[in-house]
Amino acid sequence: MLKPFDRQLQYCAYCPKLCRCACPVSNAEARETIIPQQKMQFLHLLHRGQLSWHHDFTQVLYACAACRACTSYCKHPVDVGPALLAGRAAAVAAGAGHPSLEDFDFTFRYRLPKLREAARAQLPKARFSDEAEGAIYPGCEAIATAPGDVLRTLAVLDRLGADYLRLFDGDELCAGYPLWAAGYSDAFRAHAERVARAFRRYRKIVCGCPACVHVLRRRYAEVGVRLETEIVDLTEFLEGFIGLIPVMQQVPELFFHDPCYLGRFLGNFDGPRRVLDALTPRRYEFSWNRGDSACCGGGGVLPRTAPLTAAAMAEARLSEVVEAGVSLLATACPTCKRRLGEAAARLHARDGGTAIEVLGLIDVLDRATS
Template identity: 25%
Template structure:
């Protein structure tokens, strides 16, 4: 079977050392085929022709996709394989060969039909209760989860931008999914179409800077979009910010006056903001500036444990996603914090469901909700 060159090159570097057994999915599945090392072994066997694609059974394919693309394996990999890219590109090759899981197929079909992986066909600005500029240098990109599942994040972000005196535009119903769930599940072609639509809309509105409140959107627009632009021959000249970075900048320059947060909090690093994009300190600096008492979880920053939801795992493997979410809640409980703060609508959604399932008193609040309320 043919994989992209990057996957072929990197698969043969693997020393099979198994340092990557830190994988949070492997911890619960406990089968070699669901470990990073096992996945690399499968790729190698397919490349060498030792296993034929037609011999792959359902369980092996399922195990291959039991990966949130969290990147914990990449941090510890002894031969420095860019494992996140390897998993995504290997998935794209498998999908091309027709190996797509039912829930991922549903996401792709819903996204093609409605522009949203949740299949929501409501107007995307249903939550917006004031006017925003039609054209501006700054655009807010809300993304699907903040628009349809954790709308308080979108509402607090636009309120914050207004209060901070930033002139911004928001594409409303002309915004379309950034394509993150499609890129992570190997359905690249659909994501490319979404890239074109968002790109053209930003150009039409005179946008130069894109601000998002979602870690998945941030990763996609800041890291994937320039690569897609290059591949498709588009010029890429946008600056991209996660709203936590913008808040940090405004605090540093003395432009924000915030009240104090007298709480003990722990910070959950979203994989897409932390390991994927190396944004670890800005959200913590904002919390420090608010006077919060931050107590770190045992696994933080580069080693932070995944919430369990990403990479299409929540859609296809609900139980596994919940087990990982409960692990993270247990870790947060040990800190004695009153609140978990994060910077991602998807982490908030999933970890709050895990906290409920565990009967934990802890709840996740997004940084933007805190900042907007204290501004």
């Protein structure tokens, strides 16, 4: 399972920790044990049998948001996040997974029908279609926690003249990122096969979540599941409308947060910026941006394995927005939107000051076009 990572693990073991400054998890905890180099070294030792697969050591594998910030600083072909997720899979196989993720495959499966029920209950029935040219696949985060966002997405698509997109109809409303990230590799493969079957009914799927897009495009292939459906990220899709957006009013000045999966994984840094620049007179950049953007703490199932750290990461990310006194923050990922939004509410409750409103790209479009 870890064989393909052999060289990467060795390189990290000997590396002078050159990516450490980029890791938002170890920056939040200031704990040497969980800088990328150490996490990889622990995995190296576990892999070589020099440490035993026990939670005492495997716990470090879970202190990762799989955000790939470290990779920006690496000059070797080392991809720490996916390597550590493979390490989690080995830990699960060895019975040394994370306690907070026990029976995660079971709870994951149990959750799917509930997601479908929630979708059915809250979204317009007429929009669902179990067979269509193109379908919207909002992602589990949006369906479970922000159905309003999905409704807004549909409204915006209508205004843009993309009302032909239907809502994906099926039990497989999650592409399986949590299973991959939690290290349940068998369950992930089985789920991927089910999703692939369900997707066959659509020629094109527009995904509301860039993490889903990465998993569908890249991780499915890795486990041998081929998708015949074209996968499009929602931001990519919206880029096609630049110049055609019926802007009714400009949206006030805002910051833009690069989602890890949209930016570092899909390589789309400019797309969301181009869309936003059509809608707002002033867009601020974080000083850590694009490839150096700091993760909101939502990736790698970190909110489950290290909730306090994940929360601290989101709060740290907001500090520049607070400092600038700007009240809007836009992003392009349902998880980022949720994590940063919750952090903004906490900060406001704790420190007062300007309340920061966190918006998705769709929300900004919605405001600009209503």
